[in-house]
Every structure is written in C-alpha cells, then in structure tokens.
Amino acid sequence: MTVSVPAPWEFRLHRSVTIGQFVVLIYAVVSDLILEGGAPDGNSLLAMALGTIYVLGTAAIPESWYRLRFGAEAITLIGAFLTITAITLTGGPSSPYILLSMGPPILATIYGGLRTGLMTGFLSVALLILVTISQDDSDATISAALPAIGLYVAFVLLVTVIRRLLEDAHRQAGELAEATESATQKLENLVEIHGVLIRLSEDISAGRLNAVEVAADTLEAILARIPGSSGRLVLEDEEGPVVLASRGVPPQDPHPYQVPLSTADASVGSLELLTPQSLSRPDLIDIEAFVQPVSIAFANLQLLQSIVGSAVAEERIRLAREMHDDIGPSLASLGLALDMAAMQQAEHAELSADLKVLRTNVTKLVEDVRASVADLRTAPGPTLTARLLQSTSGLDGTPQVVVDLEERRPPRPAVIADLTSIITEATRNAHNHSGGSQILVSGRIDRSFGICSVIDDGTGFDPTYEPDGHFGLTGMRERADKIGAKISFQPTPGGGTTVTVEWGNR
C-alpha cells in the first residue's frame, strides 16, 4: 500500500523525540551555566546557540523534507555536526550536551530505518572520538567513547524495534481498512442483490411470475449501477435466444460486454451491456455476482414455467372447449330466441326495439366468446419486443434503432401480428427517410391494451403526403383500423417525427 502522508506513528515518535530534545537542551544549558558559575564564556554561548538551532530546526523542519531522497540523511547529518560541535565546545565526552547527540541517530532511525540510524550513530561516535582525541590521549578517549557507542547502538536498536512494531501495526491497520472497504462493497452488492430478489419475490406474490418481468427488473437494477449504459437480457430458449428485456439508449462509442447467465450445470442466457466507459475486472466480477442469483431464478423459472406451462395449456384447452361447446352456443341460442320474440312482437314497436338492442348485445357477447376461444387455442408466441427486435434487426447503420418497451404481457394473438407490422413499418420509414441519428421505439404494452411510439430525431415529414408506393402509411392505417387501433403522426419536440399507435382499453 502506498502512503502519501506521514504515518501517525512517525509523527508521534518525532514529537516525542522533539520534546525529549528540548528537555535535554534545557538540562544541558542549565548544567553548563552551573559549571561556568553563572558566567558562560564564548564557547558555552556558542554551544547553547548550536544546540538551540539544532533542536528548533528539527522541530520546525516539515516532515515532508525528511521524506525527500536523502532528506533524512542530510538533516540528521547536519544535526550530528551541530550537536558534536556543541559537545566539542563544552568539554567533549563530559559535556552536558552529550545526550543531545542521541537525537540525530534516533531521527534518522525513525525516517530512514536501521541502516540510516546506525550510520548516523556511528558518524556521531566517530566525530566524538575525533574531538576527544584532539583534546586528550587516545586510550582514555576510546574507553570514554565506548559507553557512548553502546548507548547510541542501544537507542538505535530500540527505536528500530519500535519502528518495526509500529510499521506492522500500521500495515495491519491498512489491510484491515482495505478488508473493511471490500466487505462494505460486498455488503452493498448483497443488499442490491437482495433488493432484486425481493422484487422477484414481490413479482411471484403478485402473480407476475414471468421471465419478462424478472428480466426487466434485473436489467433496470444493473443499469442503475452503470449510468449512461444500455443493455439487453437474452434468454436461451428451446427455440433459440429470446430478448426478454431491452433498456436504455446506447452511449456513443460504447464498450460492449457480454456477461453469461449460467448455473452450475446449464447456460441460461446472457446479459449484453453497452457502457460509456470501460469496466474494470472487479466491476465485471461484481456484475457476475449480481446476476448469479438471477441466473438461478431464471433456471428455476424455466423449469417452473415448463411445469406450469403444461398445466396452463391443459387448462386453456379445457376452458376453450367449455366456452366453445357450452357458453357460446347457449348465448347464440339466446340470440335466436330474441330474434324470434322481436319478429313475433313486431307490432309493438317499443318492445321490438328493446329486443333488438338486447339481440345486438348478445351478438357481441358471442363474438367475444368466439375471439376468446381462438385466443385460448393459440399457443402463446414471442413477445412484441422479441418480434420487433427480430423485424428491425436488418436496419443497420445510422440512424440507430433502439427498442425499449415495457411489456408486461404480449398483446393478444389476434392483434400482435398487425401491431408488429405497423411498428416495423414506422421504424423502417424513420430509418430510411428521417435523416436522424437515432430511432427510439418505446411504450407500455399489456395483453389487452398498449401504446407504442416510434420517435426519430430527423427532419420530420408531412403525414398527409404520400408519394406513390412510398412510406406505406395507407397500409399502416388500414392495419390499425382492422385491429381497432389509433395511429397518429406528431412532430417530435426538438425535431423529427413521433408515430404513435394505441390500442385496446384498460
């Protein structure tokens, strides 16, 4: 781990040494004054000044200077010269300033480690010996210097041990902080995964147990983690890949990623992402961890849907048979009875009119039953989103086509093919003629109703003008009429055209 600011332990040790040096300086000055009988000579005054400069200097120099290359060595070397000079001026080994010479080796050890500390210590001792030799005989000097050498080495070793202990503690604290940060991140991921699972659980409780719902919730949760991204969630079905959800507008210069959705023994599908910035490996690992429970949910859902699908299919057939064999013909019979009554009561105009109104309602009921029987007997097909992704897949290049629909359930079989044709035609027109950069197909879809808009940012056009064989607007309107849908052409705010098709009633 890189540390860019002074570690707390270095600051504390330095402060302790500084306080110690002040105490030693005061002791030395006072002792020297006593020895000099209260009238210090020039050497004593100079020694006081040098000692003071050293102590104040080590206290005032910013710690960052110690961290410069050879900074600690230079500062402590100067300190050693100052203290040894003060000692030399005040009696050599017997100088009251002798303890002050411990400061530089200790500071060197704090900031430079054992080697720097020992080097500074030995330098101080060497200087001390040289000073002593210059003042006295060599034998006495060496013997007098030995305690000082021992004292320096002992101090340096002691500080080194303390330094290592504090370094270890600091490193462990750093590792602990990293572990805490990692654990916090994992916890946040778990909370988000838990959120998705809660939503899945709510879907199940609300009876919205379908892959489209699960995919939409999952995709929205993932894209919320990567702002500016778009994505698709693709499920591997027996009949091939099926796009269950598509959200967001692709960023410019996107970075594509594909995250597999798989369980221990099967591949379920994949998550396709287009992100504005590249994702780091940890980011991708996070996303994989995020989709893991969803993969299992998908696998279970597929299994469950297979089981439920069989049961539902049987129930649909039973219901269709009951409606076809019993309810429908009974209603039709009632209609014939009303026709007979109306004919027999032709003389009573008011009664006859009422009977005809009743008859009209019964006819509508029979037609509704008939349509329901047809729906029930039609196996559920691909979603409108999947159909549109398929039908617009050939529209490459600019403008880019983005399909982003909230489809809770596919529209009824009776209308889905015509809806697909209308929306595809509108998208193809926008792609070929709008001159824009992007086409967004968005809306909200459910079984019996929905609204879908094809929005382009092009130059706009006049929907009342259609050159021969162009645009297919007439065909779109005819299809809309056929399924009872409304189609409108409006200018898009800011330029372009919005084609909206709306059908059914809530």
Next chain:
Amino acid sequence: MIRVMIADDHQLFAEGLSQALNILPDTRVVGVVESGPALEEALMSQPAEVSIVDIEMPGGDGIDTISELGRRTNSIVVSMHASDEQKERAQKAGARGFFSKGVPLATLAAAIRAVADGQDLISLDDTARDELLEHYGQARLDPGAASLTEREKEILQLLAVGVSATDELAERLYISQKTVKNHLASIFQKLAVSDRTQAAIEAIRLGIARPS
C-alpha cells in the same frame, strides 16, 4: 318452402335454431341431427335444400361431412370457429356459406334463401355478400301459398280461430257448403296439406292467419 336440415351437437342451439326457422314463412326444418354421419344418413331419407352444419361434432368434422355430401344439399357452416382458416377449408369442401353462431336470424334466413336459390356466399367479399343478403331479406312464399284467393284466406282465418265445421263456415261466409268444400280442396292442394287442422297450422305459420 325451403327444407332445412340442422347438424349441431349443442342441443339448445339446434332446437332454438329449429324453432326460429320454423316460424319463418318460407323455411321448414325437416330434421335435427348431432353428427356428420347422422346428417348424411338423414339426408338419404329426407331431402333438404339447405343444411346448417357445425364444425366440431361427435363422430367427425362437419367440414369433412360437407365434402362427402357433395351436391346433395347446399351447406352453410354455422360455428364458433369462424376463423379465416376454417372458412377457407369450408369453401374448399364445397360449403356455400360461413357464419359465426352469433349470426342474427334475419341474416341466416336470407343466407338460406340465397344458397337455396343457387348463390355461393362463401366466395364473396363482405360487401358483396351483404348486398346479396339484403336482396334475399324478405320471405318468399311458395307459388301455391302465393296463389291463395281472398276467399280461401278468409276460410283459413276461420280455421285458425277454430271454426272448422263445413256448415258453420258456409253460414259465416254466406256461401253454400259445396262451395266451402271446393275452396277447402283448393286450399289443401295449394298448401300441400291433407286436412283442415294442418291447413290452419300452415296458415298461421305463413302469417296468412292469426290464431286469435
């Protein structure tokens, strides 16, 4: 009079349709069966100009039966399966009309008249079909019933209200009993009936007479 055979396994609907067609002056249901094979068998003994046929019935598909029947009757499919695919199948099998079971009685009656007259409704688009059905909207009485004289209609009205004795009829109409008998003989011939009770019923059905 157009004779109609109904093939539908839903008893309530079949009986309701039978009653409805029988109150019309120009259609008479000559049989109601519940399956395709039963329809084929019934038509052997009782000819019918028009057959109303459901698709899903026990013992086989109604459209297959229409294919088997060929030109022995003019078939109209009336079903809950009024899809384009089934309509295409029915047309290939030789059906002349195709309707949902929700079809109003007046529309179905017009369709029966049209196909009995040799029209092929199933091949027409909706607009052309509706125009043709409008043309066949009114009941067409048999030539016999249409040729009844005013005096014969007076006698039928008296029969319908329960006056059936020759002398009483003669007294009410201020004519001789022999003349009454002559009129009755003519009525029996024109309405294809053999007695006074049948004549009264037929007169009521045709809307010529009222029971009260």
